[in-house]
Amino acid sequence: MNMTKTFITTCVGIASLLFAFAVNAQTTNLPPPLSIQILSQNTLSGVAGDFVTVRGQIMNTGATTLNDVTTYLSLVDTGTKLPVDLEDWSAEKGLYMGSIDAKQILPLSWKIHFVKAGTYSLIIVAEAASNQIPQVSTITHFDVAVKKNLNPGQVLPVALGTPIIILFLLFVLSYRKKVDE
16 A cells, blocks of 8 residues: 555656646747857967957847847966956957847957967857847867067166166266366
8 A cells, every 4th residue: 555655646746747847848938049150260379469350150040030139258268267357358348239130140250469378268158138048159269379579578778778878977977077187
């Protein structure tokens, strides 16, 4: 008798779970997803200090118009595993796309300033007002090389100019002293 109650309770539990999934599947009307592609994966390279353009495109793969679509860049330093503050790297964090019609493709473009040498990962994130879940592009990995500078921090003119000016002043003082004698 005890096994029968357990069996019936299990069957009722499974049936209610299946019923809940069926009702949820019928009432959940998720909007069509966005499709994002990054076109400039192979062109993201450079030296610290360079300006590059990240190009991509966003496509509405659904059958209805998506409203209030916004795209963002996300940049991670893979060496430290920390996100990078885009305020230093780019003035344009997000691009407001507005509405995207069904099957419409729109270009994306960001200017990025390579601030620091290292290895980085970049993704584009898109969100629409009607979507609960943001869509994310594939990851673009790239390296920023160290800038070789013979005059870092503009120190060379000061380092060479100061001794020259001091020697010149000593020469002028010495010359005046000889002239006054």
